[in-house]
Amino acid sequence: MTMTNGVARDRRLARRQLTRFNPFDRCLHLAYDESSDYVRCYTNECVEETEKHMEKLNNAATVLKEMNTVRQIRQYRPEPVGQEMVDALLEAARWTGSSRNTQPWHFLVVTDAGLLKDLSQLRTSINWLADAALGIAIVLDGGDATQEAYDEGRVTERVMIAAHLLGLGSGVAWFLGAENEAEAKRLLGIPADRTAHSIIAVGHPITSKDPRPNPVRGGRKPMSEIVSHNRMGNGAE
Amino acid sequence: MTMTNGVARDRRLARRQLTRFNPFDRCLHLAYDESSDYVRCYTNECVEETEKHMEKLNNAATVLKEMNTVRQIRQYRPEPVGQEMVDALLEAARWTGSSRNTQPWHFLVVTDAGLLKDLSQLRTSINWLADAALGIAIVLDGGDATQEAYDEGRVTERVMIAAHLLGLGSGVAWFLGAENEAEAKRLLGIPADRTAHSIIAVGHPITSKDPRPNPVRGGRKPMSEIVSHNRMGNGAE
Numbered sequence: 149m150t151m152t153n154g155v156a157r158d159r160r161l162a163r164r165q166l167t168r169f170n171p172f173d174r175c176l177h178l179a180y181d182e183s184s185d186y187v188r189c190y191t192n193e194c195v196e197e198t199e200k201h202m203e204k205l206n207n208a209a210t211v212l213k214e215m216n217t218v219r220q221i222r223q224y225r226p227e228p229v230g231q232e233m234v235d236a237l238l239e240a241a242r243w244t245g246s247s248r249n250t251q252p253w254h255f256l257v258v259t260d261a262g263l264l265k266d267l268s269q270l271r272t273s274i275n276w277l278a279d280a281a282l283g284i285a286i287v288l289d290g291g292d293a294t295q296e297a298y299d300e301g302r303v304t305e306r307v308m309i310a311a312h313l314l315g316l317g318s319g320v321a322w323f324l325g326a327e328n329e330a331e332a333k334r335l336l337g338i339p340a341d342r343t344a345h346s347i348i349a350v351g352h353p354i355t356s357k358d359p360r361p362n363p364v365r366g367g368r369k370p371m372s373e374i375v376s377h378n379r380m381g382n383g384a385e
Numbered sequence: 386m387t388m389t390n391g392v393a394r395d396r397r398l399a400r401r402q403l404t405r406f407n408p409f410d411r412c413l414h415l416a417y418d419e420s421s422d423y424v425r426c427y428t429n430e431c432v433e434e435t436e437k438h439m440e441k442l443n444n445a446a447t448v449l450k451e452m453n454t455v456r457q458i459r460q461y462r463p464e465p466v467g468q469e470m471v472d473a474l475l476e477a478a479r480w481t482g483s484s485r486n487t488q489p490w491h492f493l494v495v496t497d498a499g500l501l502k503d504l505s506q507l508r509t510s511i512n513w514l515a516d517a518a519l520g521i522a523i524v525l526d527g528g529d530a531t532q533e534a535y536d537e538g539r540v541t542e543r544v545m546i547a548a549h550l551l552g553l554g555s556g557v558a559w560f561l562g563a564e565n566e567a568e569a570k571r572l573l574g575i576p577a578d579r580t581a582h583s584i585i586a587v588g589h590p591i592t593s594k595d596p597r598p599n600p601v602r603g604g605r606k607p608m609s610e611i612v613s614h615n616r617m618g619n620g621a622e
Contacts, residue, residue: 208550211448212473215543216480236449238612242605243453244542247559249601253611260615287617294534294582301538305481306452309546313445322484337616345531364486368479374490375475378497379574380524 211313218308219366221317222276223359224351228259229281233314237284237350240310244303247295253303256285256336258347266335267321267347270328274321276359280349283321285336288343296343307348317353322346448550455545456603458554459513460596461588465496466518470551474521474587477547481540484532490540493522493573495584503572504558504584507565511558513596517586520558522573525580533580544585554590559583 234257241255258264259282268277277283284307288296304320311318322345323332333344358364376382471494478492495501496519505514514520521544525533541557548555559582560569570581595601613619 208552209473211550212477212547215477215547218480218482220482236446238608240449240452242608242611243455245455245457245545245557249603251606251611254617255612256617257612257614263615294530297531297534298538298541298582301535301540302542303538304535305539305542306546308482309543310449310452313448315445320482337618339617345535366486369488371475371479374479374488375492375494377494378500380491380493380576380579381574 214313215309218312219317219356220319220358220364221349221351221353221356222319223354223357224279224281224317224349225354226279227281227352229316229350229352233316234282234350236314237307237310240306241284241303244299244306246299246302250289250291250299252289252291252296252299254287254342256287256338256347258283258285258336263335264349267323267332270323270331273360274323276319277321277347277349279351280319281351283347283349285332285338285344285347287336287338288345290341290343293343297345300345304346304348307350311350315352316350317356318351319349320346321349451550452546455549456554456593457556457595457601458586458588458590458593459556460591460594461516461518461554461586462591463516464518464589466553466587466589470553471519471587473551474544474547477543478521478540481536481543483536483539487526487528487536489526489528489533489536491524491579493524493575493584495520495522495573500572501586504560504569507560507568510597511560513556514558514584514586516588517556518588520584520586522569522575522581522584524573524575525582527578527580530580534582537582541583541585544587548587552589553587554593555588556586557583558586 238255238257241253246252258267261278264280264283265278267283268275286300286303288300290296308318308320323329329344330340332338332347333340333342336344338344356366358366372383475492475494478490483489495504498515501517501520502515504520505512523537523540525537527533545555545557560566566581567577569575569584570577570579573581575581593603595603609620
């Protein structure tokens with residue numbers, strides 16, 4: 149009886165561990181499996197596995213923390229961005245998921261300072277684009293507008309995270325409005341039937357401070373305001 | 386004269402290093418600065434700094450490689466996702482950038498298996514949603530459709546990357562169509578004036594194989610097909 153209680157308690161503990169550690173850990177997974185000997189979790193091999201996983205999770209925590217500090221960058225140093233880094237950004241873009249894997253995009257790497265300057269003049273709010281070492285303009289196939297905007301957001305986010313991890317900074321500049329988009333397409337040689345909303349500026353960041361006269365306020369809404377459980381308006385369980 | 390040539394060559398070398406290493410490296414940055422003594426790059430302190438940066442870059446390369454393996458997951462183990470991990474996913478979502486930092490979103494954490502089952506029945510292509518431990522439905526404020534879909538894509542990408550880094554898997558399920566969206570909103574108690582396109586399924590992954598009768602083909606287009614330089618259609622320079 150005492151033995152059974154002990155087993156039940158250990159199984160509960162193992163279950164708790166399972167939800168805390170990476171489930172790819174074979175040992176912890178076996179520990180959860182009712183049909184197998186959960187005590188295998190406490191062999192030396194398992195302890196090592198668990199330690200490896202804790203290390204992996206710590207690494208994940210570090211990267212996630214880093215990811216949460218990605219900010220829109222609008223002030224850049226003049227230094228160019230190395231080709232290896234550009235390649236890494238494009239590879240991050242290339243592997244981004246999309247609706248039914250259609251990959252409805254084309255990436256225009258703009259390093260021509262004159263072109264960046266011209267694009268930056270489309271509207272006052274994106275004048276800062278002129279200071280970026282390069283831009284990656286996203287050209288969409290011209291399919292379903294909502295779906296493509298969603299996929300554009302996905303690929304942009306990947307590139308911004310990748311840039312940040314490489315020690316670079318990036319910021320999205322929207323052309324905004326049919327007239328500006330048409331002019332951007334003309335400047336970049338993009339056919340009229342394609343969609344072009346935005347360009348991701350990339351460069352060596354000076355600061356995430358918004359230099360514009362009407363700066364965007366930083367920070368984020370508190371978790372309690374933006375999260376519900378199971379039904380809208382339900383707080384944490 | 387020889388001295389000058391040497392300086393010029395070293396400066397070129399420093400420049401090359403600068404574009405290869407992280408520019409936050411104070412030493413390498415000074416090396417590039419015409420007005421400062423570029424030889425400071427070769428002090429012991431600088432060598433250490435450079436080594437630290439190479440380590441940082443190697444770490445970045447590892448994480449980027451990992452990011453490029455994120456896939457849509459549609460097959461999950463039944464184990465629940467620990468609260469710490471859910472919190473980490475929500476924190477990743479919360480810190481995502483959005484148009485003028487409007488954060489036009491609300492996140493509905495759906496753990497109720499009955500609700501997930503009901504949502505999975507909206508159309509055959511998302512039946513797999515029923516097997517996820519939880520879903521994070523994204524509710525948008527109902528502003529500009531293109532802008533909000535773009536922001537939805539951004540936040541979804543962050544959550545998917547975060548899930549992957551935590552050893553979890555995730556997959557987007559679209560409700561698709563006005564009727565399905567209305568039914569999803571009814572099920573989740575979302576007011577009619579909000580927008581609800583999709584839910585991110587999250588769980589412990591079994592495989593990234595698409596189990597549906599009409600599976601999506603994996604892989605990605607080659608770089609040469611999706612990248613141009615400065616003007617659409619220009620290959621690598």
